[in-house]
């Protein structure tokens with residue numbers, strides 16, 4: 001099998017989407033965006049040893065490479081449409097590639113996202129995915145719309161993916177059942193696309209939690225020109241992390257790899273958000289608020305600060 005056989009065998013699947021005029025096989029894809037919509041474009045890379053362990057399940061890796069990109073479209077309140085996959089593969093392992101493609105296409109098909117092109121080289125395992133989504137013109141959710149007085153919310157549960165990484169590195173001990181759940185959260189993030197779309201018109205600002213809640217909320221606050229606080233005891237985290245004390249809190253508040261949505265919304269939206277959480281069967285938890293000022297604080301019930309060593313993952317810290 002050579003490079004072109006590899007592409008044809010694993011990644012060249014005819015797109016059902018009539019907006020894909022031309023996909024894999026030419027010098028560029030040709031797409032027909034939906035009239036009245038704006039294009040959302042984002043890129044996320046996964047590097048072996050940095051974003052995943054070398055012995056990762058290839059099906060999970062195929063899923064995650066796409067999922068983390070879908071999560072950025074979810075954070076914008078968009079519909080995901082098309083993706084490109086640029087990959088460096090260390091070797092041509094047919095079973096491994098088949099499993100990777102299976103993980104990718106299962107998620108791609110579930111969200112009707114067509115693989116429209118990419119690039120293939122040999123090298124240390126690295127995946128760079130670009131995602132193209134759409135939102136009705138002027139309606140995408142941005143980071144810069146938050147206002148002092150808004151509530152801060154987060155979807156799902158925080159911290160288990162980071163706990164899986166720390167357990168693997170011997171920095172944290174989890175009971176067997178919880179360790180399996182944590183591994184599941186790390187390997188199989190579920191991008192919150194339906195939630196993001198439903199938040200258009202409800203949320204004032206949003207982003208997805210990839211680096212860690214405090215770091216990412218800090219970005220939202222900075223872009224919105226306000227400060228943020230969150231209450232440690234309001235964070236949605238499983239009991240097994242609460243029981244770990246400071247180490248568990250660090251996972252939930254700053255661990256990253258959660259791919260949940262964090263968003264700001266005025267208090268007048270509380271009832272609608274409670275209904276939305278029930279309708280989508282996604283837990284939505286009010287965890288804090290935006291205020292005048294700058295920065296992002298983690299608070300005790302008495303209002304005192306909890307200082308963490310880091311607010312999130314930083315590749316160069």
Ligand SMILES: Nc1ncnc2c1ncn2[C@@H]1O[C@H](COP(=O)(O)OP(=O)(O)OP(=O)(O)O)[C@@H](O)[C@H]1O
Pocket residue numbers: 043044072210211
């Ligand atoms: N090399 C680069 N050149 C131009 N822009 C970049 C580059 N790297 C990142 N950016 C931009 O900087 C901003 C922040 O990037 P970042 O990768 O942290 O996005 P994020 O959504 O916060 O996190 P994640 O990558 O985990 O989704 C984004 O707008 C991104 O497009």
Ligand SMILES: Cc1ncc(C[n+]2csc(CCOP(=O)(O)O)c2C)c(N)n1
Pocket residue numbers: 044045049050051052053165210211255256257313
């Ligand atoms: C082996 C291994 N070590 C550490 C981590 C944790 N981690 C790596 S990158 C990142 C932030 C998101 O990345 P980016 O900002 O590049 O999108 C996080 C939380 C992991 N997942 N696997």
Ligand SMILES: [Mg+2]
Pocket residue numbers: 071072075207208209210
């Ligand atoms: Mg993001």
